[in-house]
Amino acid sequence: MERDELLFQLGYSARLERMTSTLLGRIDRGTSFAQLFLGASIFANGPNWLQYVIATLLCAITVFVIVYQPAVKQMLAAAQRDAYDCLLVKARDLPDAEISEQLVAIQKQDSAVLGALCNPAHLGECIRLDREPNVTLDRHERLVAWLAGDLPRLPNA
Structure with a gap:
């Protein structure tokens, strides 16, 4: 996997865990x-x-x-988010193989996420990395992303 794709996957996973943690905390x-x-x-x-x-x-x-048990799952998602954020900070100084290895290790502990959060997290990462987004959000995904505290908006929209 190329470095850009590794960094996208890392940021996407961190964003997805953050959104999951926020949503589950609000549900709790x-x-x-x-x-x-x-x-x-x-x-x-x-x-x-x-x-x-x-x-x-x-x-x-x-x-x-x-x-x-939304409170328990919220804490697990927050711990996963912290692991991804830590790797994201260190990624600048690590070689691609090391990033890939650590990313695979962290992903083994990923939370079960709500499917409606996947496209908003993907869109948010595309915006963060200044990539052309290849997904659009329907009303349900917008609502769930808003409840999760991260409804991504395109800069020119």
Whole structure:
């Protein structure tokens, strides 16, 4: 692989992990807020059907948090992002073979990422490296990228 492609792949992977970490952190905080809010709402005076709906939502959110564990996955993605960022800083002084070797080693620990983040991360790296982007974002990808804190915008758009 050429050096330019190695640096693109490194930056893309770091950006993807950063976006994943941010998105999962926001999901974790949102579900925690919802659990606290709905838990407190159960004690409010209201019709029984409303309390059943609130209790059902609370249970569903709790099951989601226990099964999916967004806080744990957010910390793992943040650790991966740090590993990529460290290699990105050192890449200037390393030969291509060393970059490739370390990149492969780091990629073995990559997070499971949401597919809707792949094109925004690719577009963001194209913009960062002043390359002509070869992807376009649909509405769903734009929304997820915005929630992940990195909606890339072309300079002349």
